[in-house]
Amino acid sequence: MSRAIGLLAVFLALATPVLFARAQDFAIGTGIYDITGPAGQINMMGYANPSQTTLGIQQRLFARAFVIVDQLTGERVVYVNCDLAFVTQIVKDYVLKRLQTTYGSLYTASNVGLTGTHTHGGPGGYAEYVLFEVTSLGFVEDNFQAIVDGIFQSIRLAHETVRPAYLFGNVGELLDSNINRSPVAYDNNPASEKAKYTHNVDKDMTLVKIIDPAGNDMGMINWFPVHCTSMNNTNRLVTPDNKGYAEYLIEKDFAASTNSRFVAAFSSSNLGDVSPNTGGPFCMDGPNKDLPCDYATSTCPNDRGMPRTQSCHNRGPAGSNDRENNRIIGNNQYLKAKELYATARQPLLGRLHVRQQYIDLPNYYANVNGTSVKLCRPAMGFSFAAGTCDGPGFLNFFQGDTNPDHPFWDAIVGFIKEPSEELKACQFPKPILLPTGEVSRPHDWHPSIIDFQMFVVGTDLVIMIVPGELSTMAGRRLRDSVRKTLTDGGVISADALVVVSGLASTYTHYIVTFEEYQIQRYEGASTIYGPNSLAAYIEIFNKFAQSIIANTTLPQGPTPPDFYDRLIRLSPQPKEDLQQDGQAFGAIKRDVLGQYTAGSKVSVLFYGANPRNNFMTGSTFLEVQHWTGSTWQVVRTDNDYDTEFRWVPLHASDAEQFISDIDITWFTDASVARGQYRIQYYGHSRSATGVITPFTGLSSTFVVV
Ligand SMILES: *[C@@H]1O[C@H](CO)[C@@H](O)[C@H](O)[C@H]1NC(C)=O
Ligand SMILES: *[C@@H]1O[C@H](CO)[C@@H](O)[C@H](O)[C@H]1NC(C)=O
Ligand SMILES: *[C@@H]1O[C@H](CO)[C@@H](O)[C@H](O)[C@H]1NC(C)=O
Numbered sequence: 001m002s003r004a005i006g007l008l009a010v011f012l013a014l015a016t017p018v019l020f021a022r023a024q025d026f027a028i029g030t031g032i033y034d035i036t037g038p039a040g041q042i043n044m045m046g047y048a049n050p051s052q053t054t055l056g057i058q059q060r061l062f063a064r065a066f067v068i069v070d071q072l073t074g075e076r077v078v079y080v081n082c083d084l085a086f087v088t089q090i091v092k093d094y095v096l097k098r099l100q101t102t103y104g105s106l107y108t109a110s111n112v113g114l115t116g117t118h119t120h121g122g123p124g125g126y127a128e129y130v131l132f133e134v135t136s137l138g139f140v141e142d143n144f145q146a147i148v149d150g151i152f153q154s155i156r157l158a159h160e161t162v163r164p165a166y167l168f169g170n171v172g173e174l175l176d177s178n179i180n181r182s183p184v185a186y187d188n189n190p191a192s193e194k195a196k197y198t199h200n201v202d203k204d205m206t207l208v209k210i211i212d213p214a215g216n217d218m219g220m221i222n223w224f225p226v227h228c229t230s231m232n233n234t235n236r237l238v239t240p241d242n243k244g245y246a247e248y249l250i251e252k253d254f255a256a257s258t259n260s261r262f263v264a265a266f267s268s269s270n271l272g273d274v275s276p277n278t279g280g281p282f283c284m285d286g287p288n289k290d291l292p293c294d295y296a297t298s299t300c301p302n303d304r305g306m307p308r309t310q311s312c313h314n315r316g317p318a319g320s321n322d323r324e325n326n327r328i329i330g331n332n333q334y335l336k337a338k339e340l341y342a343t344a345r346q347p348l349l350g351r352l353h354v355r356q357q358y359i360d361l362p363n364y365y366a367n368v369n370g371t372s373v374k375l376c377r378p379a380m381g382f383s384f385a386a387g388t389c390d391g392p393g394f395l396n397f398f399q400g401d402t403n404p405d406h407p408f409w410d411a412i413v414g415f416i417k418e419p420s421e422e423l424k425a426c427q428f429p430k431p432i433l434l435p436t437g438e439v440s441r442p443h444d445w446h447p448s449i450i451d452f453q454m455f456v457v458g459t460d461l462v463i464m465i466v467p468g469e470l471s472t473m474a475g476r477r478l479r480d481s482v483r484k485t486l487t488d489g490g491v492i493s494a495d496a497l498v499v500v501s502g503l504a505s506t507y508t509h510y511i512v513t514f515e516e517y518q519i520q521r522y523e524g525a526s527t528i529y530g531p532n533s534l535a536a537y538i539e540i541f542n543k544f545a546q547s548i549i550a551n552t553t554l555p556q557g558p559t560p561p562d563f564y565d566r567l568i569r570l571s572p573q574p575k576e577d578l579q580q581d582g583q584a585f586g587a588i589k590r591d592v593l594g595q596y597t598a599g600s601k602v603s604v605l606f607y608g609a610n611p612r613n614n615f616m617t618g619s620t621f622l623e624v625q626h627w628t629g630s631t632w633q634v635v636r637t638d639n640d641y642d643t644e645f646r647w648v649p650l651h652a653s654d655a656e657q658f659i660s661d662i663d664i665t666w667f668t669d670a671s672v673a674r675g676q677y678r679i680q681y682y683g684h685s686r687s688a689t690g691v692i693t694p695f696t697g698l699s700s701t702f703v704v705v
Contacts, residue, residue: 197476299312
């Protein structure tokens with residue numbers, strides 16, 4: 001008996017899709033497009049550290065799009081995963097405008113879902129609400145356009161490649177890659193609820209594999225909850241962080257074996273309280289240096305015994321070497337995804353269902369313990385300013401208060417007011433630092449009309465597209481509740497995959513459980529609509545589920561405002577590039593050596609210009625070229641993890657012109673082919689009148705032995 005089951009398992013494992021004789025239910029297209037914005041001058045979105053502006057590229061940022069069409073009903077959805085801190089409403093709205101121009105009414109706010117990986121290493125300034133724009137000094141038009149255009153292009157590519165396809169699901173546990181960074185809040189959840197789980201973060205990766213009927217690999221989407229904060233708030237190179245590194249590795253694997261481009265999306269999930277820095281929180285200085293931080297407050301005493309948040313930092317798996325920390329957490333996700341892809345055999349079949357609504361959250365009444373309770377207008381609590389052990393938060397923002405060089409702050413500081421009694425009562429026990437929902441000058445500081453969306457892909461996959469960061473337990477409650485409704489309603493199977501897909505549509509910060517909210521850690525302080533936010537989220541997604549069961553349509557709700565014409569735009573502008581030492585742009589300032597042993601660092605310095613003059617979208621600022629005996633073959637670009645492209649501006653930031661060096665590094669390792677190499681740099685300079693001129697630089701030839 002057991003032997004027969006074993007043989008059956010072997011047979012299933014080896015079987016091709018032909019086993020599923022039923023016609024493919026879905027047709028699928030995939031697309032990927034570069035969304036890397038200014039690699040110079042622009043504040044990074046995530047840590048809100050004003051001094052963390054872009055100075056080059058570690059790896060590029062991409063949008064990865066999947067169009068899924070129900071072949072029976074013609075219904076379609078677009079799922080896009082972007083290497084961004086989060087998607088914003090203005091990005092979604094302007095992508096939709098582009099889609100409408102090209103495809104009419106085929107793609108809408110309902111069936112287009114845009115999500116972000118939550119990298120903290122991309123340029124900011126693409127949000128419309130004031131609070132998200134403080135450290136970037138407002139809206140950054142060229143970054144916004146690069147993001148909107150790149151997402152649109154990724155969808156266009158996916159649209160153009162739609163063909164019959166099979167979907168398979170899989171789930172597996174990934175250990176040693178995430179920890180809870182606010183366990184004291186998690187611990188306040190009911191004991192009976194905690195007892196259901198082994199870990200205080202979710203360890204499952206959920207994966208969808210996509211292949212065509214001939215068995216060709218097309219792509220994958222997976223979800224695993226972990227912050228993309230492997231690179232800390234001193235990093236200045238554009239990076240998609242740990243998920244971007246995983247995407248890069250797996251796409252590189254398949255590039256060698258498939259003709260069409262394999263697209264791998266590593267999506268965020270209920271990562272609100274989840275850190276990739278698995279070494280845990282330690283004191284960096286003071287009398288407790290190298291000892292664990294205080295458990296409840298995540299602080300460390302200074303020499304006078306005063307508790308300080310800034311001294312407490314989560315250590316990565318490799319200590320304070322962030323490049324290595326990022327590599328390890330990315331590599332772990334890559335290996336697990338590769339394994340789950342290879343062994344995925346749960347076919348996803350059935351009909352496609354889409355529900356989406358805009359909800360005016362501060363005016364939403366949620367049913368809490370049998371009572372109808374109104375959510376709150378947005379407000380940030382005090383712990384928000386302190387930040388987390390992955391990086392101090394908006395404390396820097398307040399230091400900006402006294403900084404005479406912070407024109408944005410000067411422009412808005414007068415608008416902050418005392419919170420109303422009503423707001424204090426509603427947000428209780430949150431001590432309010434910023435009553436963002438009660439300030440609307442120069443325009444709204446925080447969103448009120450929020451975009452909620454859910455895709456049900458057949459009887460086996462539910463994607464809840466969530467505007468914000470749910471904590472671990474909040475995500476579990478949401479998933480369990482919606483799973484039960486849809487299972488009871490006969491829409492999904494008992495073992496369906498149900499995922500929370502985060503940082504989508506409109507950023508609403510965090511959503512923690514009612515019990516976690518009472519503790520007011522950073523995540524609770526940043527749960528902006530008050531203690532009953534999660535109750536509302538669960539109710540809204542359940543209404544979507546009930547509407548699918550009953551086959552009813554839902555009203556779309558109020559349209560979010562468009563602030564495009566009113567946005568503050570004080571971010572640094574590109575300036576004239578000047579030559580130095582009488583040398584042409586692209587001339588060598590410090591050449592490579594003649595010879596390197598494999599494993600050593602190759603470096604070359606060029607006379608260069610601001611990389612913001614041309615983003616080199618879909619291309620590269622650098623090439624490592626290998627002599628094949630007859631031609632120079634490109635073996636590395638600026639998207640490779642072992643290269644670094646650094647912009648070194650030599651003038652103070654307030655000067656009228658830039659004088660720049662470009663520092664290119666290639667970290668070779670033992671696996672590098674021996675032979676002759678050279679490094680090429682592609683730049684663009686800007687004249688006083690704004691004329692952009694391309695140029696290039698070339699190192700001498702060197703030998704790797
Ligand atoms: C941040 O990363 C840099 C580069 O890896 C490292 O030198 C520094 O120690 C890190 N800071 C903290 C607080 O871990
Ligand atoms: C609902 O009632 C339960 C049981 O009395 C209580 O533990 C819980 O805190 C209440 N929830 C809210 C949000 O008030
Ligand atoms: C759902 O309702 C639509 C009309 O609103 C109808 O065309 C469709 O057949 C219904 N589907 C089912 C399964 O009843």
